[in-house]
Amino acid sequence: MATVQHTTTIKAGGSEKDYWKDLWLNRQLLWILSKRDISVRYKQTLLGIAWSVLRPLMTTVVMVFVFSYLAKVKGDPEIPYPLTVLSGLTIWTFFANTFTQISSSILINSNLVSKVYFPRLLMPLSSVAVGFVDFLITFGIFLLATLIFRYPVSWQVVFLPCFILLTFITSLGFGLFFAVLNVRFRDVGQLIPFLVQIGFYICPINYSSSLAKGTWFEKYYNLNPLVGIIEGFRWCLLGDKVYFNPNSLYSTTVISFLILILSLTYFRKKENTFVDHI
Amino acid sequence: MPVIVAENISKRYIIDHQRKNGSSSLRDIVSDQVDKLFSNKKDLSDFAEKEEFWALQDVNFSIDQGDRIGIVGHNGAGKSTLLKILSRITEPTTGQIKIEGRIASLLEVGTGFHPELTGRENIFLNGAILGMSRNEIKQSFDAIVDFAGVEKFLDTPVKRYSSGMYVRLGFAIAAHLNPEILIVDEVLAVGDTEFQKKCLGKMRDVSESGRTLLFVSHNLTAIQALCNKSFYFEKGRLIDQGETTHIVTNYLSKVSHKTLEKHWDNMDNAPGNDQVRVKRFKLFPEYQDDLNHIDVRTPMNFQFEFWNLVEGANLNLSMHLYTFTGECIFNVGTQSEPFAKGLVRGTCEIPGNFLNDGSYVVSMMIVKDTSTVLYNMEEALIFDIEDYRENVTWYGKWPGYIRPQLNFSIRQTEHVVND
Numbered sequence: 137m138a139t140v141q142h143t144t145t146i147k148a149g150g151s152e153k154d155y156w157k158d159l160w161l162n163r164q165l166l167w168i169l170s171k172r173d174i175s176v177r178y179k180q181t182l183l184g185i186a187w188s189v190l191r192p193l194m195t196t197v198v199m200v201f202v203f204s205y206l207a208k209v210k211g212d213p214e215i216p217y218p219l220t221v222l223s224g225l226t227i228w229t230f231f232a233n234t235f236t237q238i239s240s241s242i243l244i245n246s247n248l249v250s251k252v253y254f255p256r257l258l259m260p261l262s263s264v265a266v267g268f269v270d271f272l273i274t275f276g277i278f279l280l281a282t283l284i285f286r287y288p289v290s291w292q293v294v295f296l297p298c299f300i301l302l303t304f305i306t307s308l309g310f311g312l313f314f315a316v317l318n319v320r321f322r323d324v325g326q327l328i329p330f331l332v333q334i335g336f337y338i339c340p341i342n343y344s345s346s347l348a349k350g351t352w353f354e355k356y357y358n359l360n361p362l363v364g365i366i367e368g369f370r371w372c373l374l375g376d377k378v379y380f381n382p383n384s385l386y387s388t389t390v391i392s393f394l395i396l397i398l399s400l401t402y403f404r405k406k407e408n409t410f411v412d413h414i
Numbered sequence: 415m416p417v418i419v420a421e422n423i424s425k426r427y428i429i430d431h432q433r434k435n436g437s438s439s440l441r442d443i444v445s446d447q448v449d450k451l452f453s454n455k456k457d458l459s460d461f462a463e464k465e466e467f468w469a470l471q472d473v474n475f476s477i478d479q480g481d482r483i484g485i486v487g488h489n490g491a492g493k494s495t496l497l498k499i500l501s502r503i504t505e506p507t508t509g510q511i512k513i514e515g516r517i518a519s520l521l522e523v524g525t526g527f528h529p530e531l532t533g534r535e536n537i538f539l540n541g542a543i544l545g546m547s548r549n550e551i552k553q554s555f556d557a558i559v560d561f562a563g564v565e566k567f568l569d570t571p572v573k574r575y576s577s578g579m580y581v582r583l584g585f586a587i588a589a590h591l592n593p594e595i596l597i598v599d600e601v602l603a604v605g606d607t608e609f610q611k612k613c614l615g616k617m618r619d620v621s622e623s624g625r626t627l628l629f630v631s632h633n634l635t636a637i638q639a640l641c642n643k644s645f646y647f648e649k650g651r652l653i654d655q656g657e658t659t660h661i662v663t664n665y666l667s668k669v670s671h672k673t674l675e676k677h678w679d680n681m682d683n684a685p686g687n688d689q690v691r692v693k694r695f696k697l698f699p700e701y702q703d704d705l706n707h708i709d710v711r712t713p714m715n716f717q718f719e720f721w722n723l724v725e726g727a728n729l730n731l732s733m734h735l736y737t738f739t740g741e742c743i744f745n746v747g748t749q750s751e752p753f754a755k756g757l758v759r760g761t762c763e764i765p766g767n768f769l770n771d772g773s774y775v776v777s778m779m780i781v782k783d784t785s786t787v788l789y790n791m792e793e794a795l796i797f798d799i800e801d802y803r804e805n806v807t808w809y810g811k812w813p814g815y816i817r818p819q820l821n822f823s824i825r826q827t828e829h830v831v832n833d
Contacts, residue, residue, distance in 0.1 A: 142514070142515055142516050143512065143513065143514050144502075144512070144513040144517065145510060145511070145512050145513075146499060146500070146502060146505065146506065146510060146511040146512075146513070147505070147506065147509065147510035147511070148505055148506055148507055148508055148509070148510075164542055164547060164548050165542040165543065168538060168539055168542040169539075169542075172528055172531065172535075172539055175530075175531065175535070176528055176530045176531065179530040180530070245526075247525070247526065248525065248526050248543060249503070250503065251503070251521050251522045251525045251526075252501070252503070252519070252521070252525050252526070252543055252544065253501050253502035253503050253519075254543070254545070408502075408504065408505040409504060409505065411498070411503050411504045412427065412504055
């Protein structure tokens with residue numbers, strides 16, 4: 137038991153200055169909640185963790201068949217199309233999973249919200265863990281695929297962590313906003329799968345964003361921070377043959393951080409009254 | 415030294431009358447806004463749909479280190495809201511609270527237990543949720559398992575636990591928290607008597623170790639046993655605070671529906687008929703010491719006065735005693751006797767140490783010729799009997815309708831001498 141005097145002040149709009157310290161002190165809880173989510177994920181399923189392998193694998197097969205064989209969509213030249221799909225899918229699935237989990241994280245943990253205090257930000261943060269495990273598995277599949285296609289991963293792979301971090305920031309930015317909204321309006325539960333489905337097509341997952349090059353909507357297209365992230369992620373893995381404009385990273389980073397800051401402010405403003413609406 | 419100082423705490427909730435469930439849908443909001451655009455009676459419609467509700471209003475108090483505070487009040491008086499604010503689950507609308515020291519609140523047993531996880535995993539999960547560090551949990555792990563008595567089921571998912579085991583494990587973890595201030599809400603309402611006993615024992619340990627305790631319960635016996643001071647909330651306001659005995663007596667006198675006397679001075683409007691009319695039914699408790707409430711020790715005298723309007727009528731009284739929930743505990747009657755016109759008085763005594771604590775209802779019949787009911791007054795008198803215990807360590811509800819003192823003793827009948 138610490139003997140340090142610990143003073144707490146509770147008041148309206150109570151964004152007390154110790155918030156970030158509190159968050160840090162509760163890091164063990166973050167870890168335990170993450171572990172909980174991971175370990176209960178496949179309880180009472182027949183295939184268990186195999187689902188995390190099967191899903192991206194089947195999606196890739198279907199996408200390759202539909203886009204490449206039926207629709208004759210071209211990926212970046214000189215790159216095996218399945219690798220284009222799989223790399224896009226890897227980072228997209230990470231984003232989509234985390235985004236979905238974050239936006240429902242407060243509701244899913246409503247029993248905790250109404251009974252015990254801890255910095256509420258722990259819930260969205262811990263819900264990222266499951267998505268990250270899935271990401272690692274999909275990434276493993278991708279690496280296997282590069283061996284099969286005899287396409288060595290390029291040296292730019294050292295930048296990979298930056299793009300993973302950027303994805304995390306973007307999903308947190310979007311997710312936090314919807315997590316707050318979800319507490320008040322259950323419409324969000326209906327909206328999220330729809331948004332994810334749309335995102336799957338408007339982001340350059342099954343195609344290269346070079347298709348948008350020179351069109352009138354290119355500048356709007358690039359406003360989507362995920363475009364830069366997906367292309368950048370692909371560039372890290374598959375090298376310079378990938379269509380990627382490093383300059384787009386500026387706008388991507390700025391937009392992502394801006395969204396995160398806005399969402400975070402919104403979240404912090406509302407988090408002390410979550411329980412009144414759950 | 416005060417460890418908790420609350421100033422002007424208020425909490426407002428907006429009640430949406432229109433919507434039945436807590437969460438509104440976006441469509442409702444949009445259509446409301448559209449309606450408002452086209453409506454002239456803006457304020458009026460606003461007012462009709464939304465109502466302010468002050469769960470707490472202008473609450474001020476200060477709690478010293480080592481105080482054990484009991485919080486009493488009706489449902490909806492604001493007790494739970496106060497605990498929620500103190501545990502930082504929700505924030506006050508106005509005012510501020512300063513808390514010195516580590517605070518732990520126990521508003522539920524087994525908060526955050528995941529049914530799919532094993533007992534072992536849930537101990538770490540729940541402990542962390544309640545604010546224990548991994549090391550603290552590790553140190554008290556064996557004690558927790560021992561206290562809960564779940565050694566054999568440590569690696570079983572808690573969804574396979576009986577509800578008793580589940581609650582025991584939840585409480586065991588909470589009991590090993592080591593906060594300077596402990597907030598407990600009504601956890602004793604769950605679980606069997608054995609478990610309640612353990613809970614109260616543990617809470618007494620906490621209070622005796624000089625830590626600060628806030629305890630909300632409807633179990634006044636437990637509050638009286640554990641708390642030195644109490645707060646009495648009514649309609650969101652802290653209307654009284656002070657010594658527990660004083661507060662509890664005050665609270666009881668306000669909550670009961672008791673009717674210890676009914677009387678009519680004028681025969682014309684008195685209940686009855688052309689044969690008998692009621693004058694006065696009254697209960698005289700023989701209060702003990704300087705108490706002014708009836709507890710299980712208090713003998714009670716009843717008087718039933720009525721006017722007999724028929725010369726020479728053969729009358730007797732029949733009294734039923736019911737629990738508040740309607741079970742009949744007994745029925746007693748007087749001998750039937752002829753009476754002249756005028757006042758008749760029946761008396762009856764219920765001795766102390768006979769009825770259990772609870773609320774009771776007396777009904778009174780005036781019977782003619784031992785067979786015809788002339789007049790029957792249901793709910794003639796209503797009274798409450800408070801609990802009182804000496805030299806016991808258990809404060810759960812005492813079972814049974816009656817609690818007589820019988821000649822019941824034990825003694826040694828054989829002595830085994832060691833060779």
